[in-house]
Amino acid sequence: MARFIFNMPDVGEGVAEAEIVAWHVKVGDRVEEDQHLVDVMTDKATIDIESPVAGVVTELAGEVGESIAIGAMLLVIETAEESPGGQSGPAEPAADEIAEAGADATSAQESAPAPAPTPTPAPEPAREASAAASAPPPGPAAPASKVLASPAVRQRARDLGIDLAQVKPAADGRIRHADLDAFLLYNAGGGFAPAGAARPDEAVRVIGLRKRIAQNMAAAKRHIPHFTYVEECDVTELEALRAQLNAGRGERPKLTLLPLLIRAICKALPDYPMINARYDDEAGIVTRHGAVHMGMATQTEAGLMVPVIRNAQSLNLWQLAREIARLAEAARTGKATSEELSGSTLTITSLGPLGGIATTPVINRPEVAIIGPNRIIERPMFVPDGLGGERVAKRKLMNVSISCDHRVVDGHDAASFIQAMKRLIESPALIIAD
Structure with missing residues (x-):
């Protein structure tokens, strides 16, 4: 051995x-x-x-x-x-x-004769009666008409299915909410526990991916002075274009809004190179990248992962849709490689229908910006009527958030970039034009 x-x-x-x-x-x-x-x-x-x-x-x-x-x-x-x-x-x-x-030890124990059980004496009838008489009653059995309680207490008792005659009142004989709480606690095992009863405390150790997320997020907030800019975009025409493209897609993957937004980002970035950058704060060097390696925040059972779409600026809408689906599936099944989870130059994070009105996403360090599209909502808006005036129409609106590293990106640069992105989103033909 x-x-x-x-x-x-x-x-x-x-x-x-x-x-x-x-x-x-x-x-x-x-x-x-x-x-x-x-x-x-x-x-x-x-x-x-x-x-x-x-x-x-x-x-x-x-x-x-x-x-x-x-x-x-x-x-x-x-x-x-x-x-x-x-x-x-x-x-x-x-x-x-x-x-x-x-x-062997177990076998030896099983082969040994078992000790004879000690007989338990049967309880005497008188002793049983005495024990029953000394047991405390569940509560004073008073007629319901003589129970003193406020209308609110009575209504709560009805909602909970509690007979007030079974509730022990306070010293003055009036039943209050605290008495109902005590009754519920005492009878929790008998089906009277409210639907919102507290679960037992649970200690969950922070390990693995959740630990890495905690460390990275803490480092990002500790080292990066964030600021967030939010703009409202009219995506009515963009959504109409997406529906038309999906209607004639054939065997190609179905388009979500994400490929269209990534395409708009890539078209706007050449005029704003400070957005597509990584900052090595220890060396004091900002690297402005020519290629767009788009990080895509993806929720998995283990936690948030960021697979990377390489050279997103070179992909068309269908290629982007296919790569998004492939990387998301790899991340969720734990099959994403280290190369597919590193090297992003800019990240987009979206919660889809759960996106809320506006978000303030945390930067994926050492990148200097992160973009967060939010939920689409429908609202009445004033739009041109074609005759020189305006009319009210139902439009689809979406806020776009961007968080930036204020050491590298000025507020004017962030706002100008989002405005350029907004123009592309609201004129979607420019997104697919070469």
Whole structure:
């Protein structure tokens, strides 16, 4: 028998440590070569670590949520023979030997004669009657007509299905809301608990992706002086164009509003290069990128992820729609690669129908801006009537938010960029024109 010390492997260029997200084995488990041992998370992705040898796990390096340095011990596996890279040590009993010994002990206990049960004396009738007489009654059984309570208390009792005659009143004989609360608490097990009864407290450890999100958001707010600008856009014509394009799409993917908005962003950006940038505040360098690598905030079961649409400025609407669907599915199923989750130069975040009136999104550091389209609503608006006057018409309106790093982007630049984007949105033929 030999001890094989498995150290944390190099999981990516520039990665110094990785966080343990989930163990798939425990001490005493027998593992096979290439068996899935543990999930670890770096700044870029979640990675599956597999066993290089077969044997029995004898030691784990850390708990879920702890970070392990690259090259440090991750776990120890006891192998049947010396393995390359392993280190010899005193042999420990294997898991099957432990189980066998436990089974022998259990068998010995089962074969021993069981002690005879001690007979329980039957209760005497007089004692039963005495116990019943001493038990406290559930409440004073007074006639309902003599119960003193305000109309509000009576109405609440009716709503809750409580008989006021069963409620113990205060010292002055009048039932108050506090008495109803006490009755509900005492009888919670009997079906009287209100629908809004509090759940037990739950302690949830912040680990994995949720921990990374917390760290990144805290760093962004701590280091970046945010400001947010919001503008209202009329998307009536844009939505009409989208419906027309979808009606004749054939085998192509269905268009959401997102590809159209990304296309408008990419068309407006060349005149505002300070928006499509990353700021290395330690080096004091702002890199204004020519290509638009669009980060797309995506909600998953594990938390918020930002897959990246590479060279979004070179894609047409259908290509954007296909890439958005592919990346969103990869993120939600945990199959997005580290390359697909890094390198964005600008991010767009949308909650769709839940978008609210306006948002103040947090910048995806080290980027310097993030754009947040909000929910579409219908409102009456004054529009030209074609005769030199105005008329009232129902229009579809959407607010567009942009949060910027005030160290790099001035308010005038942010406002000018959103106004340029607004002109494209409200004249959607310009979005699809080359």
